[in-house]
Amino acid sequence: MKQTTLREHARVVVIAWAVLLALMLTSLGSAYLDLGAGNVVAGLVIAFVKSAIVLWLFMRLRKSSATVRIVAATALATLLILLALSGVDYATRTSEPAAFQSPRQAPSFVGGKPATQQTR
Amino acid sequence: MSAIAAPALAAADDAPRTAQLGMWIFLGTEVLFFGGLFVAYAVGRAHWPHGFAVASRHTDVVLGTVNTAVLLTSSAIVAFAVACADHPAQRRWTALALWATAALGVVFLAIKGVEYAHEWSEHLFPLADFALTEPGAELFWVLYFVMTILHSVHLLIGIVGVAAFARATGAGKSWPTPGRVDTMALYWHFVDIVWIVLYPLLYLVERHA
Numbered sequence: 001m002k003q004t005t006l007r008e009h010a011r012v013v014v015i016a017w018a019v020l021l022a023l024m025l026t027s028l029g030s031a032y033l034d035l036g037a038g039n040v041v042a043g044l045v046i047a048f049v050k051s052a053i054v055l056w057l058f059m060r061l062r063k064s065s066a067t068v069r070i071v072a073a074t075a076l077a078t079l080l081i082l083l084a085l086s087g088v089d090y091a092t093r094t095s096e097p098a099a100f101q102s103p104r105q106a107p108s109f110v111g112g113k114p115a116t117q118q119t120r
Numbered sequence: 121m122s123a124i125a126a127p128a129l130a131a132a133d134d135a136p137r138t139a140q141l142g143m144w145i146f147l148g149t150e151v152l153f154f155g156g157l158f159v160a161y162a163v164g165r166a167h168w169p170h171g172f173a174v175a176s177r178h179t180d181v182v183l184g185t186v187n188t189a190v191l192l193t194s195s196a197i198v199a200f201a202v203a204c205a206d207h208p209a210q211r212r213w214t215a216l217a218l219w220a221t222a223a224l225g226v227v228f229l230a231i232k233g234v235e236y237a238h239e240w241s242e243h244l245f246p247l248a249d250f251a252l253t254e255p256g257a258e259l260f261w262v263l264y265f266v267m268t269i270l271h272s273v274h275l276l277i278g279i280v281g282v283a284a285f286a287r288a289t290g291a292g293k294s295w296p297t298p299g300r301v302d303t304m305a306l307y308w309h310f311v312d313i314v315w316i317v318l319y320p321l322l323y324l325v326e327r328h329a
Contacts, residue, residue: 006210009203017196024188024319028181031324039328040165043320050192050316058199059309060302065137068144075148079155086159090166 016057023050139303147310150274154314157270161263161321168256175252175260176325178244180235184323187231188315194224195312198282198305205301211289214301218286221308225279232272264322271318274311282308 023046030042055061061072165172201217204210243251246262285304289296 006203006207010200013196013199013203016199017192020192020196021189024185024192027320027324028185031181031320031327034328039324039326040320043324047317047320051313054195054309054313054316058195059306060202068141071141071144071148075144075151078148079151082152082155083159083162087162090163 012057016053020050020053023053137299139299140306143303143306147306150310154267154270157263157267158317158321161267164256164259164263165325168254168259171254171256172260173326173329174254175257175264176322177327177329178239178242178252179264179323180238181323181327183231183235184319187228188319190224190228190231191312191315194221194228195309197221197224198308202298202302202305205289205296205298211292214296215286215290218282218289218301222279222283222286225275225282228275229272229279232268267318267322271311271314274314278308278311 027043027046030046031039033039035042055072061069064072197217198221201214201221204214204217239245243249244261246258246265250258250261252258252261281304285296285301289301
């Protein structure tokens with residue numbers, strides 16, 4: 001009986017592992033297609049599905065208590081809220097170009113003139 | 121009297137579950153810890169999409185993909201170890217699977233080291249002699265190193281922890297209970313998930329161009 005349940009566990013793990021690798025290769029392949037904005041969407045959606053498989057099957061969220069599920073959901077919700085609030089700030093702020101760039105890189109950004117390699 | 125003793129007994133029974141819950145809460149804070157870096161990345165990529173695309177093409181996509189496969193495999197193996205830990209008769213398998221997990225973690229770090237060496241020789245470290253001139257490219261590489269080094273530190277902690285569990289399980293020690301092995305595995309899976317998200321963000325930005 002116990003042996004059977006272990007075999008069952010192993011079967012789930014192997015299937016999940018195969019799906020994860022297939023998704024990884026799909027993600028890799030999608031990066032070589034010109035999908036425009038679809039590239040980043042595909043990358044993130046596949047990453048989300050892979051994470052969900054790890055959470056649900058490997059981290060056994062499907063068998064976890066309500067408390068654990070609430071903790072996991074709270075973490076995800078807090079992350080999304082903070083991402084959204086930070087996004088609102090940056091999306092509505094005027095961009096100050098090249099604030100971060102080193103002086104060597106700034107000209108190509110402002111004037112379109114290629115930056116020259118300085119002596120090292 | 122019994123009213124006081126009863127909850128204490130219940131607490132003792134729930135001890136492993138409490139540890140797992142504690143790990144979940146810790147991982148929740150870790151999500152927010154990495155979340156700040158993802159915000160930084162999103163802002164950078166939104167402002168310098170071309171710079172990030174150019175910079176990303178200089179990452180080693182082959183080694184990055186191999187490393188992703190290594191970590192996914194290690195996660196599957198540690199999940200198998202947790203399943204084995206539920207059965208005392210499978211102790212040998214538990215130890216073996218935990219050793220394999222730690223070993224794959226070491227393989228990951230070794231491959232990452234090779235990548236860093238290549239990147240150093242190609243002047244991709246964001247220092248004075250940084251190779252790319254595209255605006256935003258240097259910011260990408262700053263984030264690349266901060267994120268991957270932070271991830272590697274987490275992985276290193278995981279390797280030490282999992283190896284300790286493997287050693288103790290193999291030696292027949294009683295402290296690596298199924299609940300504790302599960303708690304350790306939760307941490308390992310989290311480190312894997314961070315990499316699952318990093319992989320498309322760092323290695324797969326517009327490879328087609």
